[in-house]
Amino acid sequence: MFRLILVLGDQLSRDIAALREARPGDVVVMAEVMDEASYVRHHPKKIAFIFAAMRKFAAELQRDGFHVAYARLDDSDNTQSIPGELMRRAAQFGARDIIATEPGEWRLINALSHLPVPVRQLSDDRFFASHRDFAAWAKGRGELRMEWFYRDMRRRTGLLMQGDRPVGGKWNFDKQNRKPARPDLLRQPPPAFPPDPITAEVLDLVAARFPDNFGELRPFGYATDRAGALKALDHFIAHSLDEFGPYQDAMLTDDPFLNHSALSAYINIGLLSPREVCEAAARAYAAGKVRLNSAEGFIRQILGWREYIRGIYFLEGPAYASRNALDHTRDLPWLYWGGKTRMACMAAAVGQTRRLAYAHHIQRLMVTGNFALLAGIDPAQVHEWYLSVYLDAFEWVEAPNTIGMSQFADGGLIGSKPYVSSGAYIDRMSDYCRSCAYSVKARSGRDACPFNLLYWDFMIRHRERFDGNTRIAAIYDAWDRMDPETRKAIRTDAADFLRRMSEGEAV
Numbered sequence: 001m002f003r004l005i006l007v008l009g010d011q012l013s014r015d016i017a018a019l020r021e022a023r024p025g026d027v028v029v030m031a032e033v034m035d036e037a038s039y040v041r042h043h044p045k046k047i048a049f050i051f052a053a054m055r056k057f058a059a060e061l062q063r064d065g066f067h068v069a070y071a072r073l074d075d076s077d078n079t080q081s082i083p084g085e086l087m088r089r090a091a092q093f094g095a096r097d098i099i100a101t102e103p104g105e106w107r108l109i110n111a112l113s114h115l116p117v118p119v120r121q122l123s124d125d126r127f128f129a130s131h132r133d134f135a136a137w138a139k140g141r142g143e144l145r146m147e148w149f150y151r152d153m154r155r156r157t158g159l160l161m162q163g164d165r166p167v168g169g170k171w172n173f174d175k176q177n178r179k180p181a182r183p184d185l186l187r188q189p190p191p192a193f194p195p196d197p198i199t200a201e202v203l204d205l206v207a208a209r210f211p212d213n214f215g216e217l218r219p220f221g222y223a224t225d226r227a228g229a230l231k232a233l234d235h236f237i238a239h240s241l242d243e244f245g246p247y248q249d250a251m252l253t254d255d256p257f258l259n260h261s262a263l264s265a266y267i268n269i270g271l272l273s274p275r276e277v278c279e280a281a282a283r284a285y286a287a288g289k290v291r292l293n294s295a296e297g298f299i300r301q302i303l304g305w306r307e308y309i310r311g312i313y314f315l316e317g318p319a320y321a322s323r324n325a326l327d328h329t330r331d332l333p334w335l336y337w338g339g340k341t342r343m344a345c346m347a348a349a350v351g352q353t354r355r356l357a358y359a360h361h362i363q364r365l366m367v368t369g370n371f372a373l374l375a376g377i378d379p380a381q382v383h384e385w386y387l388s389v390y391l392d393a394f395e396w397v398e399a400p401n402t403i404g405m406s407q408f409a410d411g412g413l414i415g416s417k418p419y420v421s422s423g424a425y426i427d428r429m430s431d432y433c434r435s436c437a438y439s440v441k442a443r444s445g446r447d448a449c450p451f452n453l454l455y456w457d458f459m460i461r462h463r464e465r466f467d468g469n470t471r472i473a474a475i476y477d478a479w480d481r482m483d484p485e486t487r488k489a490i491r492t493d494a495a496d497f498l499r500r501m502s503e504g505e506a507v
């Protein structure tokens, strides 16, 4: 009896669980479908990246003797959904058994659980920790802090460990990191991969079918196969990792990547494994090629944050993405979709997102995320934006980062306090404020940095909730010591700014 083996667009690894089960005669099902290409209005680069990588992966499987039933988006008999394609192929091949690797989104997990032909969903073991491992770690803990989870993962994997002690005697070297970057230093950007004929054909398809989605499709330079992704990894280790630690929080207008790896999308769709990426960084440190604070800081992002974020998504269940603990209801302003803004930091972060479908972590967290939280934007709309606009965005990783880490909409499950800041933080870590129409030093007034106005407005609006938090108490003391006139001006100017923004003015 033939069986179907489902491979989704973010499961493009030869070692994926469902493919390991394949026997001669089984049919591998892959499908470009409108349902997946339009559940949010994805950035055109993201759709092209996934379709091109799917086509190349399917060709590779075929070369290696697999029977692949591949549906292209424009095939006339394409049912345009993953369940539809599975049922069509089951009927075509007389299959009564389907094997899948568990998808990274509750929506699809549920869809696969209710098909007339049973689907066996195998656990996705590309990750270091299974759902069961994470649930066991979380059980009985009052607070689910990433740092404790990360230390357990270091011990379990032996990465950067000497016996049971961390290499260098410390788990974390962040004191040596968090430096602003010099604008005049030239850093090597990630390598670019000019489109080959397969990618070029996909680019034409995406241009024709998704002409109105936010984002620039061309020029397209991302790798779309494993060989290219491995080159990008080697390039990062050789040229950028050594200074990753010190500059990981820095932001520069003319350098969208700085020392960041831009590997997340390759890891998320399966072209690189998180283990090989961490091992490459650990080897570079052991060989004396990169400093420890950089190797450790980088490995923590993958072994710690990435695994922890996924653990939270699956532990908390499907309702997590709709949480709104702070009752924020304002609509996402047009400036997130490229509307004009006078804020240089927002223009830079949104601009590079539109061009590249990429922004690094601090731009997502402390610029676009910070602004949305301070302005009280509906977290569901913020979530939809992040899920749409980045090359690496899949719900299992995007939702906890947005709903939890960035918007505090889970009420403090991921972060013990909200990630908010006034303009001073952005000024310290970037060159944005130098070319901004607003004054980062001004506390109030029409030209005061909106982050300054909104920061206090946010803190005061939510005083009841945060007053008891010992990590925040000093902030309220500072507010109380401010003279009443200044306090009144800040609140009035913040309200005026929000009103003008919501009325569509270019703020």
Ligand code: FAD
Residues within 6 Å of the ligand: 259, 260, 261, 262, 263, 264, 265, 267, 268, 298, 301, 302, 305, 306, 307, 309, 359, 360, 361, 362, 364, 365, 369, 386, 387, 390, 392, 393, 394, 397, 398, 399, 401, 402, 405, 406
């Ligand atoms: P680097 O800075 O080079 O970091 C190395 C790797 O660590 C990344 O490639 C990534 O695999 C991993 N990593 C780092 N931070 C995180 C994190 N917080 N969660 C998970 N993995 C992490 N990451 C995604 O992969 N997809 C998303 O949809 C996504 N949405 C986000 C939304 C918000 C609001 C925020 C604040 C963060 C989001 N992140 C997301 C996490 C992080 O910003 C990106 O992983 C990172 O910017 C990718 O760029 P990079 O590969 O250059 O990362």
Ligand code: DLZ
Residues within 6 Å of the ligand: 007, 008, 009, 010, 011, 031, 032, 033, 034, 036, 037, 038, 042, 046, 047, 050, 082, 103, 104, 105, 108, 394, 395
């Ligand atoms: C993101 C995406 C897109 C744009 N298109 C497809 C597709 O046509 N076919 C497919 O199998 N997968 C696609 N994906 C990835 C899925 O949306 C992803 O597997 C789920 O969101 C689970 O992470």
Ligand code: SF4
Residues within 6 Å of the ligand: 342, 343, 344, 345, 346, 422, 423, 424, 426, 427, 432, 433, 434, 436, 437, 438, 439, 440, 449, 450, 451
């Ligand atoms: Fe952003 Fe404020 Fe700096 Fe302008 S002054 S770039 S709005 S932080």
